[in-house]
Amino acid sequence: MSQYEVTFAGFGGQGIMTAGQLLSYAGIAEDKQVVWIPSYGPEMRGGTAYCTVVVSKTRIGSPIISNPRCICVFNRPSFDKFEPMVKAGGLLIVNSSLINSTSDREDIRTLYVPANEMAIKAGNPKSSNIVVLGALIGASEVVKYDSIEKTIEKKLGHKKEALESNLKVLKQGYELGRKAMKKKAKV
Amino acid sequence: MSQYEVTFAGFGGQGIMTAGQLLSYAGIAEDKQVVWIPSYGPEMRGGTAYCTVVVSKTRIGSPIISNPRCICVFNRPSFDKFEPMVKAGGLLIVNSSLINSTSDREDIRTLYVPANEMAIKAGNPKSSNIVVLGALIGASEVVKYDSIEKTIEKKLGHKKEALESNLKVLKQGYELGRKAMKKKAKV
Amino acid sequence: MTKVLMKGNEAIAEAAIKAGCRAYFCYPITPQSEVAEYMAKRMPEVDGVFLQGESEVGVGNMLFGAAATGRRVFSTSSSPGISLMQESISYMAGAQLPVVLVNIMRGGPGLGGILPAQSDYFQSVKGGGHGDYRLLVLAPSTIQEAVDLMMLSFHLADKYRNPVMMIGDGMIGQMMEPVEFPDKYEEPPLPDKPWALTGAAGRKAQVVKSLFLDPIMLEKNSWLLHEKYEQMKLNETRFELYKVNPKNEILIISYGTMARICQTAIDELEEHGISVGLFRPVSLFPFPEQQLLKAATQKGVKAVLTVEMSTAQMHEDVQRIVMGKTPTEFFGRTGGVVPSPQEVIDQVMGLLDKYPGKKKAQHSASKSKKAQGK
Amino acid sequence: MTKVLMKGNEAIAEAAIKAGCRAYFCYPITPQSEVAEYMAKRMPEVDGVFLQGESEVGVGNMLFGAAATGRRVFSTSSSPGISLMQESISYMAGAQLPVVLVNIMRGGPGLGGILPAQSDYFQSVKGGGHGDYRLLVLAPSTIQEAVDLMMLSFHLADKYRNPVMMIGDGMIGQMMEPVEFPDKYEEPPLPDKPWALTGAAGRKAQVVKSLFLDPIMLEKNSWLLHEKYEQMKLNETRFELYKVNPKNEILIISYGTMARICQTAIDELEEHGISVGLFRPVSLFPFPEQQLLKAATQKGVKAVLTVEMSTAQMHEDVQRIVMGKTPTEFFGRTGGVVPSPQEVIDQVMGLLDKYPGKKKAQHSASKSKKAQGK
Amino acid sequence: MADNSKTIFARPDSMTENITHYCPGCTHGIIHRLVAEALDDLGVREKTVGVAPVGCSVLAYNYFNCDFLEAPHGRAPALATGFKRLRPDMIVFTYQGDGDLASIGGNEILHTANRGEKVTTIFVNNAIYGMTGGQMAPTTLPGQITTTSPAGRDTVSTGYPLRISELLSTLATPSYIERVSVHTPMNIVKAKKAIRRAFEYQLEGRCFSLVEVLSTCPTNWGITPGESTKWLDENMVPFFPLGVFKEPENMA
Amino acid sequence: MADNSKTIFARPDSMTENITHYCPGCTHGIIHRLVAEALDDLGVREKTVGVAPVGCSVLAYNYFNCDFLEAPHGRAPALATGFKRLRPDMIVFTYQGDGDLASIGGNEILHTANRGEKVTTIFVNNAIYGMTGGQMAPTTLPGQITTTSPAGRDTVSTGYPLRISELLSTLATPSYIERVSVHTPMNIVKAKKAIRRAFEYQLEGRCFSLVEVLSTCPTNWGITPGESTKWLDENMVPFFPLGVFKEPENMA
Amino acid sequence: MPTVKIDKNHCKGCELCVKACPMQVLAMSKDITVKGYLYAKLVDPSRCIGCRICAVTCPDVAIEVHTNGTVFALFEY
Amino acid sequence: MPTVKIDKNHCKGCELCVKACPMQVLAMSKDITVKGYLYAKLVDPSRCIGCRICAVTCPDVAIEVHTNGTVFALFEY
Ligand SMILES: Cc1ncc(C[n+]2csc(CCOP(=O)(O)OP(=O)(O)O)c2C)c(N)n1
Ligand SMILES: Cc1ncc(C[n+]2csc(CCOP(=O)(O)OP(=O)(O)O)c2C)c(N)n1
Ligand code: SF4
């Protein structure tokens, strides 16, 4: 996998941009090429915000990705907008806490993560983005688990409790992702 | 003579621009092509003002004339600046009332006109420009005497006395110009 | 129609009125202030609007507001003032408003000087403002042509709903020539102006704008403008040929009053048996590309010489169009220096030396030391 | 030197500081406001000047005054704001002041939109202001390159005493990439700045100006500027070749982030056995003319394709330079629409159809309906 | 609802049904409504042209049921001047934010007022640049934190807030100038009256009129809409006192 | 002259020997001298930068013996701001006409004053555009004939003259603002004091300072220099009253 | 009896009306609109006096006030 | 005795000094300068009181005032 692209999409306030940035840092830690690009412009006022991260072993060409390999959607409008855009053979991660739709596409893999519930349970309701990030890494291995863990320690380490719960949900998300992939692999 | 160019040069207030415009109108009256172009820019503040008139039977190319066929200088600085610029074979008319220099050039004709004195004598001290205009026409026939007379009647006719004295000095200037040319022709 | 002797600036003003313009906004600047001064007197006589704005930024935007009424509106300025209007010009082009502007160019950059120059070619022809837009640019060489193009400008602005700019060097503004005005300005029929803001009575409210937050809509607007520019290229190229014929050894390309100086040079060269043609674009955008290419690639033409009062701006277009099929050369003076016919002659003589090919024993038009020394 | 992940706008700001710039003037505008916000925090930390001006007109002129001190000064804006600076830019070029500007371009004309575009090429490269002057224009395609060119900009501005403008589309401002900053910015030695205004102590009083009332002096200044531009052409052309080689069937010319998109397209085309090269000018003025001509006239190249986020601006330069020696074609999206690699692929496929000459049985990269339909 | 039910408050005709793009609690919406009500009351909707600024209200034309012009940032008064000079029979108003009017557009509003153009300006002062993400405005209060005054506005290096109503009231040219606010129902009622009066002066062809309206920006102030009205009351009103500053009768 | 002769009036060191390009009797020349005398008196010539406007005084740098910047029309205050922010140790002044400062440059002077830039502005108000040939200025008096108000300035369509000193005095930011004139010897003496004081405030780093100087333009007013001083006295002074408008101590 | 009608579509949940109502007629919903906002609703309609304060305060013109009888006009509008 | 020195080169003949001198020391010349201006000159030098009014008034700084004794300082300058 020489290049991997992930789009995170949701409402403002769901930690969309942070999720993308954490992934980018983890990519850099692995000495990969990375681009993070946010949506700006009219979308920003429309309710959905998104960002895309490209992680690559080689020089990155286009920072704009029409059909990313993976899209993580955090709310309903994002699901509607982005579900059709996942690259064939790619991965769609759905925050099932807020989205009760499912994808009909047969050319992609889907993963439903009750991110808000898991975050609340872990005592850090704001960490649903980390749950999804964990799941993404579990399901895709776009970066190593280690790398993202170290990144989170470094970037979110200033608040001790928050860090602990973040690492906890990261792990949970990761396991979920890995398991799902194994399952799929069996098919 | 398919094209004739005249530059009038002097201080502001000596009627330089008017002289040029009267000549232009006379040219138009004869159905000729005409361009009048003033100096503007830094010269204006420097004391000398000048304008150039091109009269032609055919379409006029360059409105800017580096070496006009005739130059009429009304004051000393203009004499110094313009005397060298008369085209070889051309004509230099000098207002000898204010300029006591004479030209050394042998490749041009020169005509010294005591314009201010003649104007004062005619009872219209401001008409030195008309004196010179008359002399120019007498010496060059760039336009017909008739044409300039009619032009002056039309353009300066609103003040009766002024008109009379203007026509008077025009004639005087004209005669002077003609006489001088005849004399030269004899040589 | 009788001939009157008029200063270019005043003739331009009168022509605008003749073309039905009843609104003029300005900020004084040499060498075009006489337009404003003339309008200050004339507009009240024809029940028109004359307004001196607080600055060219203000004026450009007054024009914008005024144009939205659907009436013919007008402003004039000179180089630095035109620079200050770039934002509003871009807006008006984006909003598809017909406005007419005149730039009586002076020497730049910066404050520069106030004498004639042609160094705003890039600004007017390529677009000094931001975004994909073009002005329709016309360049007269005589006062009569300034009058004619002035009236035409209002027509073309309406026809294409696009800003039209007439550019002339300071001479166009300052010199006097006899001009004729039509008793009544006749023009081909024009489409209605349903886009004009007249109040939402009996129709839906509407808006004049250049904002399209949706990029798809903005792109649509840009291609729509582009399509208009293509139409202009088909219908509105204007140019003049002077002594262009199969005997030409050199083809000069020059516009505005500079072209007249070249004309004098050409006449003199002809007297010495040297045949030079003049290609004078009258519309600078759209540029008469095909016509230039044709003239430039005539068989005997050894080189094409662009003559501009700038350090080479139109010349880039000439190079683009001639595509190296004939050598392209440049001669220019700038900053308010107006080249004389003799300088042009010298240049031509130099080119005949550089590109021999033909005997030129009879050539002896050059009088300058430089050329004689060769 | 460690890698940090930074937003383009912030990286640009930090790079300026690294290059020794201690004075930044701005007026907020999307999509470059983060530069201002970053500077508002950082400048006080390095004892620098941060000042938000009342407008871009004000800012352009604050820069003018600040540059006259001889120190490194800087401003950033986006398209409409840059239009408002045209007068001051022309003045600074005329007065030979080293200043650095960044234009994070958005869709125009007018208010347009705020998404990425490259439609200010003409304005920056040809000169949106009046008079004979040029900006030195650089166009990065990555954040690292933005950092490097940013620092270089200050050097070049000082070297040539000329305004330097770096232009990037909105992506350059908004995206994050890892960047490295030098611990200390090293640069070749530069001449002193005796022209700087430091007070007439122990020397004659001196003046920084663009006014030359005498046309001879103004012309002299213009040719002096011209001479600098010729020097830039000799010394400062910068470009990058990507997969340019004798097998190329098509040569793409593209700059900025658009070039990266083309790069992705080229990689994909290569997988399908189609060889396409990319010529990416990094300096837009001076344009790498000879180098482009060379690449464009490689033997196998059937056509040259300019790809821009505009309705064709740089393309005019490409046409001028290639001189019809290879067919020149254009593809562009504008107004904030960013073309996808696939669209570029489709264009290339279309050109291979239009200019056959070689077998292309193996070509099957196109996936778009349009291309498939052919 | 019963047949004899009466509507005592509803959306004015001069407003469209469009949902605005404004943030929750942003008082731009109230001010829009007040302008629309004034147009309704005076029956001038069909001969009115609004001029939208660049700022959060750049899309104002989507919300008004009258013709509109969209101006470059700060230049709405110049557009209004141009339009009105050609169509003195129409009603022309500009709607501008504090960045638009008091910063970049300072010269246009000054000269439009000083020439006495017969147009009306609604000046929405929220002490910040809303649309671009919360930069300092000329009206930002001393100590107020914005993205370009991260340590709070420092009056030593950036001066004191600009009081536009006070400033323009010194002009000799007759005009009507009042400052109002919309942070409480009673203030909204007063604001409505002021806005109507401003249009009346124009309708009578008497003078230039400007109503400065103190407004909130919960998003960039970083507080809730409820806190915003309180912040406005406690911080803005003391520095920007409410009231009539100039009537056309009293020449300065 | 005897050996013990003393020079009690001579050209100040801060002025060059150049003959100015000003028209005979134009009081620009007097104002130049007063500025130069102030620089001499305070001994700051060697650390002073003047900013010339576009207007008749565009060539001011030819007449002052200190460093100079030549600004675009109206923007001198912005240049001064940029320069002074980087060199707070230097003295920076702008010299501007009424077209330059009050018309095109209205926003620059307003914000420079409002930010409280530590610079000094000499504002030469001659109620007309001198350099471009006598067009109307924002300070042109009601009824005054100019080339762009050929029937006399009409206050109904162009408003009343702009009083810059009054206008800027309303700003909350501290500043020193005084209006003086140079049409009589006694006024010249007062003007000199005001100009020196303005520079003193800057030298102390206290505030923005502006001295508005009423000045003549015999050429474009179309009367003799002698008549011009009388015209100024009878027409300008009543509308532009002389005096101190603001001191940094008294905050508005 | 005066009635207040809140257009859920226009409501952005700013709570200004809730705070402004002198009679505590209004409160915020527990569920969200399609746009993701909590919205204002009537919790005690019978207390409404038709004073229009809520409507006047609403930045989104989401509130209409109707009556078929007396209202307590706290202000002229 | 106070003396006034007028630099003919700088004088543009505006007559302001002539009008301003309280002692009628100055008058305009009959002849013109190279630039074409009539210029101010001393016609009654002995009356000069060294008050500097002429110099203060001159827009072209064409006037110097010298003294080797008492002057009537009408104002501080
Ligand atoms: C020439 C120009 N400069 C800058 C901008 C960017 N810009 C858009 S809106 C705005 C300021 C908005 O603030 P304000 O006028 O106070 O309105 P608000 O959003 O607060 O209502 C700015 C600086 C622009 N569009 N054009
Ligand atoms: C952008 C721009 N607009 C207009 C001009 C033309 N211009 C030069 S000086 C001037 C006005 C001068 O009047 P003022 O400032 O009152 O100075 P004065 O000559 O009266 O001393 C104008 C409009 C210019 N140089 N630049
Ligand atoms: S950013 Fe501020 S001013 Fe703009 S809509 Fe939101 S709250 Fe209102």
Ligand code: SF4
């Ligand atoms: S035009 Fe007027 S202001 Fe200018 S120098 Fe002459 S008199 Fe003075």
Ligand code: SF4
């Ligand atoms: S009308 Fe008055 S009482 Fe009724 S809900 Fe609204 S604010 Fe409350």
Ligand code: SF4
């Ligand atoms: S004031 Fe309006 S938008 Fe706000 S909560 Fe109430 S109904 Fe909703």
Ligand code: SF4
């Ligand atoms: S110094 Fe006084 S008295 Fe002597 S000439 Fe001058 S004005 Fe007259």
Ligand code: SF4
């Ligand atoms: S005031 Fe000066 S310039 Fe005027 S006449 Fe007297 S000496 Fe000459």
Ligand SMILES: [Mg+2]
């Ligand atoms: Mg605001």
Ligand SMILES: [Mg+2]
């Ligand atoms: Mg003036």
